[in-house]
């Protein structure tokens with residue numbers, strides 16, 4: 046059993062899940078080996094690593110989708126897991142409403158469904174066709190589906206895929222508010238090596254095994270990280286820390302710091318700042334023209 050992790054509040058908590066020396070063997074090859082980490086209540090743990098380094102495999106081992114061939118996985122008794130997979134197999138030729146998406150895996154009381162969609166900021170899209178959602182709205186719908194059953198542990202495999210920069214910030218805000226409101230533990234898989242959510246308590250850098258771990262800042266400075274990704278990656282490892290004086294509501298309107306809501310930003314509104322941990326540079330963006338790139342090719346959407 047791993048030693049209990051420290052929560053952001055500094056309280057020693059019993060892990061929701063802990064992996065100890067976990068190895069997964071397939072066709073005579075170790076996909077991962079010697080993986081150990083834990084996630085406690087209220088903790089955000091982010092797995093990073095190159096393609097094929099075993100992030101999804103480790104997350105699947107954590108939630109019991111994959112059984113370890115060596116080592117041990119311990120989950121708190123009665124643990125409820127909300128999982129947003131990297132790939133979702135959906136037949137996009139059939140009509141599917143957000144309401145139906147929410148109940149695909151089982152019945153859900155209407156009030157729980159509405160409150161999850163409300164938290165995810167897409168309650169107004171209950172009857173929208175999933176095919177018509179933008180990349181960011183689709184990720185919110187998946188997030189709503191995962192939180193609707195009030196999980197203790199939320200596992201998000203690349204939650205910002207197909208989402209543009211401002212959408213990414215909004216989704217990280219949503220993840221943070223879910224954690225703050227429910228106190229659940231969050232295991233996040235980030236396929237962007239350079240950008241880790243600022244609220245991450247622990248970064249685990251994988252490369253078939255745990256190559257290094259720690260706070261986002263300490264991982265970016267570790268020799269193992271630099272060896273794996275190069276010094277440039279270390280210099281540009283960014284943490285999301287941003288200040289904005291207005292919020293873009295899901296319906297397109299803008300809420301200002303004083304609580305007022307308008308249809309658009311004010312000309313003198315400060316824009317979202319993206320502060321890099323090391324370079325410290327700020328990134329602003331203009332809203333009227335920003336694009337929302339997401340894969341919408343038939344059969345490949347969000348796959």
Ligand SMILES: Nc1ncnc2c1ncn2[C@@H]1O[C@H](COP(=O)(O)OP(=O)(O)OP(=O)(O)O)[C@@H](O)[C@H]1O
Nearest residue numbers: 071072076094095096097098099100101102103236
């Ligand atoms: N069921 C399986 N059988 C055999 N090999 C597998 C299986 N699942 C995954 N792999 C291999 O295991 C390795 C780790 O895959 P995994 O999906 O965990 O990586 P990842 O870090 O999440 O990658 P990515 O960033 O590309 O999503 C890859 O080389 C993959 O091809």
